[in-house]
Amino acid sequence: MDAPPKISLDGLSKTFASRSGLVTALDNVSLNIAPGTFCVVVGPSGCGKTTLLRIVAGLEERTSGNFSIRRDDRSRPLNAMVFQGDSIFPWMNVWDNAAYGLKLRGVSAPQIREIVSHYLDRTGLRRFAEYYPHQLSGGMRQRVSIARAFANDPEVLFMDEPFSALDEQNKLLLQEELLRIWEEHKKTVIFITHSVDEAVTLGDKIVIMTASPGRIKAVVDVNLPRPRNILELRRDREFGELVFQIWGYLRTEVDAARAQVN
Amino acid sequence: MKPLLERHGDRLIGVLSPILLLIVWELLVRFHWISAQFFPAPSSIAVTFVKLARTGDLWLNVGVSLRRLLLGFIIGGVPGLLLGIVMGLSRPIRLFIEPLIASTYPIPKSALLPLVLLIFGLGESSKIAMVAMGVFYPVIMNTVTGVLQISKIYFDVGTNFGAGRWKTFRTIALPGAAPFIITGVKLGIGMGLILISIAEMVGADSGLGYMIWNAWQLMDVETMYVGLFMIAFLGFVFTLLLDEIERWLLPWRAA
Numbered sequence: 001m002d003a004p005p006k007i008s009l010d011g012l013s014k015t016f017a018s019r020s021g022l023v024t025a026l027d028n029v030s031l032n033i034a035p036g037t038f039c040v041v042v043g044p045s046g047c048g049k050t051t052l053l054r055i056v057a058g059l060e061e062r063t064s065g066n067f068s069i070r071r072d073d074r075s076r077p078l079n080a081m082v083f084q085g086d087s088i089f090p091w092m093n094v095w096d097n098a099a100y101g102l103k104l105r106g107v108s109a110p111q112i113r114e115i116v117s118h119y120l121d122r123t124g125l126r127r128f129a130e131y132y133p134h135q136l137s138g139g140m141r142q143r144v145s146i147a148r149a150f151a152n153d154p155e156v157l158f159m160d161e162p163f164s165a166l167d168e169q170n171k172l173l174l175q176e177e178l179l180r181i182w183e184e185h186k187k188t189v190i191f192i193t194h195s196v197d198e199a200v201t202l203g204d205k206i207v208i209m210t211a212s213p214g215r216i217k218a219v220v221d222v223n224l225p226r227p228r229n230i231l232e233l234r235r236d237r238e239f240g241e242l243v244f245q246i247w248g249y250l251r252t253e254v255d256a257a258r259a260q261v262n
Numbered sequence: 263m264k265p266l267l268e269r270h271g272d273r274l275i276g277v278l279s280p281i282l283l284l285i286v287w288e289l290l291v292r293f294h295w296i297s298a299q300f301f302p303a304p305s306s307i308a309v310t311f312v313k314l315a316r317t318g319d320l321w322l323n324v325g326v327s328l329r330r331l332l333l334g335f336i337i338g339g340v341p342g343l344l345l346g347i348v349m350g351l352s353r354p355i356r357l358f359i360e361p362l363i364a365s366t367y368p369i370p371k372s373a374l375l376p377l378v379l380l381i382f383g384l385g386e387s388s389k390i391a392m393v394a395m396g397v398f399y400p401v402i403m404n405t406v407t408g409v410l411q412i413s414k415i416y417f418d419v420g421t422n423f424g425a426g427r428w429k430t431f432r433t434i435a436l437p438g439a440a441p442f443i444i445t446g447v448k449l450g451i452g453m454g455l456i457l458i459s460i461a462e463m464v465g466a467d468s469g470l471g472y473m474i475w476n477a478w479q480l481m482d483v484e485t486m487y488v489g490l491f492m493i494a495f496l497g498f499v500f501t502l503l504l505d506e507i508e509r510w511l512l513p514w515r516a517a
Binding site (some may be wrong): 056057059077079080081083086087089090091092093100101104105111133134152164 | 266368413415416418419421422423424425429433434437438440512514
């Protein structure tokens with residue numbers, strides 16, 4: 001069980017310069033994530049969760065500390081990110097959006113066809129392959145974003161509150177679809193959310209962060225069996241207790257975050 | 263009959279007003295309410311048109327002007343587009359070049375004609391240079407704006423998926439800025455038509471501008487009107503063409 005970690009963060013910190021002086025967004029975050037773990041980071045708004053993800057995805061520089069993602073296969077990209085909000089290209093149709101990473105990497109056309117049609121099938125987008133984003137609903141657009149990330153077959157997947165803009169029903173559907181697709185290969189995932197429900201529903205390991213500066217407050221392991229049935233989970237006693245426990249951790253942080261705003 | 267009218271009603275109304283104007287104009291001349299010396303009847307303009315079309319003079323002049331427009335369009339438009347995208351993508355380059363654009367843009371391009379003639383002489387290159395200047399500014403300015411308005415998240419996606427400079431340009435900056443670029447091209451072509459007419463009136467011996475100027479010197483008012491109508495017609499055709507290209511290039515724009 002003690003495989004070397006796939007992702008490890010070691011004393012990661014990030015400081016921004018702002019008008020009112022230096023702001024510490026991340027403070028000394030250390031964490032090991034084993035291969036194949038669905039790790040969910042949950043915390044109040046503005047706790048630096050997104051910053052954390054952007055640093056490990058290589059989109060932002062860290063101020064101090066280190067992180068590493070272990071490479072197992074040089075031919076595959078290191079990470080792919082599902083962004084918060086609309087990130088699929090309005091000028092490409094669904095198919096070209098989903099194929100974006102593969103095309104950039106110069107994968108052969110027949111292979112692209114096979115991979116993209118697989119993930120469009122899995123996300124229920126097959127019929128919409130020729131559609132442009134403006135013709136799709138928010139939920140459909142986020143499915144394209146998920147298909148694009150999975151199709152690129154990265155070593156690790158990063159998801160930054162991918163469902164936060166969706167309504168409750170769409171959110172449940174997409175969580176279910178995400179779990180189904182994830183079960184195929186069980187990639188290592190870091191998933192950011194502010195929803196405790198979502199965290200327990202999806203995760204193997206839940207990292208609770210403090211309000212700014214962002215530190216790790218607690219790490220909770222979720223041992224709910226997989227594959228999970230999202231509906232059945234709702235009446236599971238353990239599920240309820242985990243939600244309760246994590247809310248307990250978060251409660252003081254949410255209050256603290258609110259106090260800072262006021 | 264009624265569905266036909268409903269389907270094409272808007273277009274019919276649009277065609278109606280120019281036709282009505284021509285009829286009123288014709289009648290005014292026929293009844294000698296306006297002077298045929300300044301406003302020859304549309305029917306006599308049409309006769310002159312047919313005559314000029316038969317001798318080939320008209321097509322020669324149209325062809326020469328079109329060639330100058332096309333070359334000027336390419337020489338001014340392509341650098342405008344490329345430089346505009348580079349400026350949109352790179353902040354230092356934008357800060358470096360922007361003052362040059364901002365300070366030269368307000369100079370009326372027509373006022374530069376003597377200078378252009380001085381530099382390029384009376385030949386083809388001075389006309390092409392005038393068009394190129396007219397096209398360059400709207401294209402570069404709209405392209406910069408077009409790249410700058412692309413949401414940052416799309417560039418993040420490009421970085422995340424490992425897009426290098428060229429792929430970022432090809433898959434994000436160019437398509438993302440395309441709606442603005444097309445607007446710039448439309449404005450540029452309008453400017454090109456204005457400048458080609460002016461340039462050809464001075465020191466040219468062919469082209470639509472020359473045809474109009476020469477007709478003034480010969481007091482050949484009908485020929486002058488034929489030239490004016492041809493320029494208007496070219497502008498109209500370019501607009502239709504660009505609208506069509508826009509629909510074809512940008513199928514992703516919400517209708």
